[in-house]
Amino acid sequence: MSTEAPPAAEQRSGPAGTWAALRPLVLRLHFYAGLLIAPFLLVAATTGLLYVFTPQLEQLVYDRELHVPASPRTASVDDQLAAAQAAHPGASLMSIRPAPTPTDTTQVIFHAPDLPESFQRTVFVDPHTTEVRGILETYGSSQALPLRAWIDNLHRGLHLGDVGRLYSELAASWLWVVVLGGLLLWFRRRRTSRKRLVVPEPGATGRKRLLSWHGAIGTCIALGLVFLSATGLTWSNYAGANVTELREALAWETPTVSTDVVPPEHQGHHGHHGHSAHTGGDVGPERVLRAAEAQGVTGPVELTPPTSGGAYVVQQVQRHWPTQQDSVAVDAASGQVTATLRFADWPVMAKLARWGVDAHMGLLFGLVNQLVLAALVVALLTTIVLGYRMWWRRRPAGAFGAPVARGAWRQVPLRVLLPLGAVTLVVAFFLPLMGVSLLAFLVLDTALGRRRSARS
Known part of the structure; x- marks a missing residue:
């Protein structure tokens, strides 16, 4: 030029x-x-x-935190969460990423108000033995580990x-x-x-x-x-x-699954919207994950606990092609799926935005x-x-x-x-x-x- x-x-x-x-x-x-x-x-x-090429570097540098020997036995997600909470007591749970394969660790993510914005602390748990493999600061929705987070912030703002x-x-x-x-x-x-x-x-x-x-x-x-x-x-x-x-003005924003839970006394009635009521009890992450899998929400997923009496959210987090971003909401009290959102139903511009960001990051096509x-x-x-x-x-x-x-x-x-x-x-x-x-x-x-x- x-x-x-x-x-x-x-x-x-x-x-x-x-x-x-x-x-x-x-x-x-x-x-x-x-x-x-x-x-x-x-x-x-x-x-x-x-x-x-930081994704490949992460796999090498943080091999202990990310990988475990395969085993036929897998502990429940509830037990893995308990092990993570024991290793990081007093922390507020943000989400859980169960091990997607038998050789991966489960990532239990906690809020970290003492860290800069978009940073959190993640406890890496062996899904077979519940051994804690390490605790690291992670960054953003992609769960960037310290090396990638450092380079990301260098690229973004020096x-x-x-x-x-x-x-x-x-x-x-x-x-x-x-x-x-x-x-x-x-x-x-x-x-x-x-x-x-x-x-x-x-x-x-x-x-x-x-x-x-x-x-x-x-x-x-x-x-x-x-x-x-x-x-x-x-x-x-x-x-x-x-x-x-x-994007907001043109309704191009990324949709999210509804976490509203309708109280039993209002079920079957019309005209009641926006109710969020926890009817007591919590079936736990394991049953929530099984309910999501029954709806086809499988593979790498992130499970987010309910807030303000709402439902659990289980969201697929696969960022490479073919994109898997389906999500479901699961009632904490009953373990029943209350809402489903398929990636196929996203607005076209929201899909293009997702693909564009993932391609920019080098994730979409590996x-x-x-x-x-x-x-x-x-x-x-x-x-x-x-x-x-x-x-x-x-x-x-x-x-x-x-x-x-x-x-x-x-x-x-x-x-x-x-x-x-x-x-x-x-x-x-x-x-x-x-x-x-x-x-x-x-x-x-x-x-x-x-x-x-x-x-x-």
């Missing part, structure tokens, strides 16, 4: 000269955004590359809290803009063969060779980069909040997903380095960058300029950090232009 003006002979004319007027704007935006946002992209890409998260949001906000601007510049260049869009020009030397590789690699990974940008924004502070509000992400990140790093190399070779001595025609926006027809301005305002509102940084780019561009005019 080009960061420089091609020779006039290589330019393609746009309808009614519109492209000729727009090109300097696109080039200038691509140049400044690419040059100034690239350091943030370098950090995000490097830390993301570290994260890609371990600097909310201030650090600004860097990743800035990178995600601008990545798609740099990509689309670069594609527009690259596809408008005149070339003898369309193959040169994705295959570097053989025999090219110097700056032309750098540009050929930069544009071809950028074109090949463009779709993947836009995907990473869009899914990455869902985790951000400001743009992420806007995404959440939009090792293939991880290898594709790794290749995508390496290609992005290569493209950034090539872009910087082109800028350095073309940069005039003592100047920030190669001169690009200024003020060309005045030649853009109003029928193009007004919609473009309106779209920019909407995007800047939806992506606040992009709007603020765009304003900073304009100030910098104006200052450099005045400095150049003063010198000349």
